[in-house]
Amino acid sequence: MHDVHEFLKTLAIVLGVAAITTVVFQRIRKPVILGYLIAGLIVGPHLPLPLNADPTTVRTLSELGVILLMFAIGLELNIAKLVRVAPTAGVIGVLQVALMMFAGVAVGRAFGWTQIESIFAGAAIAMSSTTIIAKVFEELKVAPALRELVYGVLIVEDILAILLLAVMTTVASGSGLDATTLAVTTGKLVAFLVGMVVVGLLIVPKLMRAVVKMGRPETTVVTSIGLCFGLAHACAAMHYSVALGAFVAGVLISESGEGHTVEHLIVPIRDMFAAIFFVSVGMLIDPALALQNWAAVLVLTVVVIVGKVIGVGLGGIVTGCGVRTSVQAGLGLSQIGEFSFIIVGLGATLEVTRPFLFPVAVAVSAITTLTTPALVKRSEAAAKYVDDRVPRRIGAFISLYSAWVERVRKAPRSSTTGARLRRLAVLLVLDAAALVALLVGGGMLRGRIEQAAAAYFGLGPRAAQLLVFTAAALVALPFVFGVVRLTRGIGLAVAGVDRAAARPIALVVQLGLLVAVATVSITAVEPFVPAGLGFLLLVVLVGLAVVAFVRTARQFEVEVQAGGGLVLDLLKSKLGGEGAARAAHAEGHAALGSAGANEAPALLLGLGAPRLLRIVEGSSAVGRTLGELNLRATTGAAVLAIVRDGQASMMPGPTDRLEVGDVVAAVGSEEALSSAEALFSATEPEPEPYADAAESGTRPRATTKDDPQPA
Template identity: 80%
Template sequence: MQDAHAFLQTLATVLGVAAITTVVFQRIRQPVVLGYIIAGLVVGPHLPLPLNADTSTVQTLSELGVILLMFAIGLELNIEKLVRVAPTAGVIAVIQVALMMCAGVVVGRAFGWTQIESIFAGAAIAISSTTIIAKVFDEMKIEPRLRELVYGVLIVEDILAILLLAVMTTVATGSGLDATTLLLTTGKLVGFLVVMVVAGLLVVPRLMRYVVRLGRPETTIVTSIGICFGFAHACAAMHYSVALGAFVAGVLISESGEGHTVEHLIVPIRDMFAAIFFVSVGMLIEPSLVLENWVAVLVLSVVVVVGKVVGVGLGGIVTGCGIRTSAQAGLSLSQIGEFSFIIVGLGSTLGATRPFLFAVAVAVSAITTLTTPALIRRSEGAARFVEDHVPRRIGTFITLYSAWIERVRTAPAAATTGARLRRLGVLLVLDAAFLVALLVGGGLLHERIQHAAASSLGLSEGASQVLVFAAAALVVLPFVFGIVRLTRAIGLTVAGDTKIGRPVALVVQLGLLVATAAASVTAVEPFVPPGVGMLLLVAIAFIAIVSFWRNARQFELEVQAGGTVVLDVLKSKLAGEATAHAAHGEGHAAAPPPAPNDAPSLLLGLGAPRLLRIAPGSTAVGRTLGELDLRAKTGAAILAIVRDGKPSMMPGPKDQLEEGDIVAAVGSEESLSSAEALFTALEGDVQPA
């Protein structure tokens, strides 16, 4: 009975203090997650306050919060959604996570942390917070394109976080990163996941469809949570993370088509236990450890904000999202949250990291959580500033490249093209996997191979090192060349092997190369000498930027050549229209006005430019292209503006539109229709999103 009273006292204390902090933080317009962490500090053992809650009880309840959070994330995913977001959000997430992992490892080693601690630090700062972003987005009016992009990246990041949890478990329990132990534990994990997923697909979707058809909400919620805890227990019994089992259970239920039904029912339970989880995080914070490591906290906070803006921005540009949308997405994702706590908590539980790392991660999360609302609120202005100050050549290239990708994405793909892209993608993944395996194996076994070569061949230590390095290069070079060849083939398949399509194909290739290299470097960074992986990634990025700049110039020349012909067509149309008006004024039969949208398809891949006239009283009159944000709102790009018969090629974001201007726009049919509606919308009308 005494235990029951102690449990009740702990629960009442935790939920009571959490209720007060959540009300206060809602009133001051701050994320309630931060309020829960403050509540944990208040009821925790590290402050001299008379509200101490039992730590072991709260930790036990917080496990339920972790399980339900991961279960809810799994419910939002299914194979169809993953396929839809993979081409854009997948590339962005891989580039961003890989960059942040490398940055975290470099920072950890710079502060003298152990190799394992540096790996956990990199994983902790790599994943943005779905909970924080969802709460902030709900309070702000975020345009649909940006919201869809950010949530797509979050979905892929959540999947990568689950994989990181599995890898972190393998690394932390490995015997000093021994090759044999690492291979065996990874193989056991993969085998266990395959058995769990296959068996689950045979049973769970059918069971959930049957239960939901019964029409009893209590039966549905009990069954679904029972499945969730069952899978979590299976993972715990095999010494894997309970979060992994809960996530798999959520995905399996989502495959039944009843994910939204179950998600709606578990929201109150999830929110309550999630609150206890965040309170437990606050209880583990030791202010003295935060103060001792305040430099690391500040450095990692800056790395999170800057690194995520750069990583998401580069990924967004490569996938055709444009400068402004990419910058806004990067600012929106510049924080860490629940997964960071879970990852560093796993390291602490397994004894792989010291207690200070948890305190540092929570402090970084608190700082970035505080800055997130302000960054999102000012993201549009900041993105506009970046767009206005990008060199005109680069801005033009990115805009037209984005229109090209938009057209490719929305165009119906031929069966042969889709099959070719799938085959090339599978081959690329296989080449990258073999390359990573060889590099990891070489990193773990190079000392043994070096000693064996020195003893058997009678070589000195330096000579044996050179020999081993040369042999390793000969082994991995075919895979490197294979990756370069495959990315080039994918780029040409997407953009077409035409004169103007080749620069676009090269950008696609560079983006895939950077994503593949970033993921590969992240995988091998723990097994190579300090800084080697980061230096390799910087070198690849530098080469990509130089190539991008050179091709931007070539692309600009090609588009200008085609655009000049378009302008000649425009001038002839305007002259014909003026002649027709004059003939009509003299009483002659008026010739029908020339159709405004029959310009020839002069820019291969971009399609025929559509000629749009700025209507009198339009909301576009007197506004610059940057203020209209046409690319982000509609997906179209402006090729030229004709005013009083005088053409202006490749207008920039500071160019202003006036009544009667004729605009030549390119893009998909849907984006061009949206642009036309925007230019003809009158003051007071609702602009298309």
């Protein structure tokens, strides 16, 4: 009876204080997660207040919160959604997580933390908060395109976080970072996951569809949560994270097509236990430890904000999102949250990290949670500031490259090309995984191999180190060449029928994939090599990529400038000279036909034939710069040239201003060009035969699917 009384007392204290802090934070328009953390601080052992809750009871209840949070995240995912976000959010997510983990490990090593503490710190700052982002986006009414991109990246981050949790659990609970242990535990994890998913796909979807058909909500709730806890227990019995089992259970139920039904029913249960989880996080906060490590808190906060903007920005540019959208997405993702707490909490539970790391991570989360609304609110202005200061040549190239990616993405693709792309992607993942495994294994065994080489060949320490490094480079070289060859093949396959003409632009696809694979590889090997070596390699890699990108942009500009004469000839051929141009302007025509359309696509490097749009009197574009119009982010089209007084200005920059009578040569998908035409025209645009002929074979953009709903 005494235990029951203590349990009720703890539950009443936790939920009562959490209710008060939640109401207060709602009133002051701050994220309620901060309210839960403050409630945990109040009922925790580190403040001299008479409201101490039993930590053992709270910890048990918080474990249920973790399970239900991961279950809800899994319910939002399915294979079709993963395939849809993979080409854009997949690349961005992998690049951003790898870069942030690298930065976290580097910061940990700089502060003298242990190897495993640095890895946990890197994993913690790599994951953004779905809960915080969803709340901020809802309040600020963010544009659908930006919201869809950010939620796609969050999906990828969730998957990577689950995998990191599983791997770090097995490694940290074993004999440390030993190559043999890592290989064995990773193999067991993969086998267990494959078995659980395969068996689950045969049973769970059919079972859930049958249960939902019964029309009894309580039966659906009990069955789904029973599956959730059953798989969580299975993972715990195999010494894996319970979060992994709950996440897999959610994914399996989502595959039944009833994920949204189950999610709607479990929301109240999830929210209550999630609140207890965040309160338990607050109870572990030791303000004294956070103050003692204020320098680490400050540095990690700056790394989170700046690093995520850089990582997401680079990934967004490579995947064709453009400068502005990429910068806005990076600012929106510049915080850490629930997964960070779970990761550092795992380290504390397994006693592989010292107590200071948890309050440091929570402090960074609290600061970035407070800065996120301001950053999102000012993201459009910040993105415009960055875009306006990108060199004209580079900015124009990025805009046209984004239009090309959009056009390629929307174009119909043959089954042969699709199969080739899938095969190349699978081979790239396998080659990259083999390279990472080789680097990690070599890093772990480096000391033993150097000692053996020194004893066998009679070498000194430096000579043995050089020998081992050279041998490792030679072994890794075939995999490196394989990655280069496969990324080149993917770039050319994406270009499709235009690959001969679009080679300069397709090179950017290859550069982006190479940077992503190399960043992941360097991040994986960073904890096992001398300090500074990984940073030096990453700087050299990024430097080479930037040089190649700038050279590609220059080559592209030269080839496009050579097409200026054709664009002007097309215009004159249609209008019949300046007199006809003035007559057309007087009639108020906004869209123009073209002669010579057959030559345009080959000349314009896979961008397709341009649509010629006149700026008429009364148009909202008159007197505004291209930067102010933000045509690429608004419509998806890009400006190839502006024709004024018989002169064509190719690849104009964001500071170029439009005037009445200008003719804009725009490129992009059919829907993007139609949107640009509507923007430039004072009246409803008429059907455009030139664009129909030039863009034949393309299909209209599919309607935007429902955005992923946050957990």
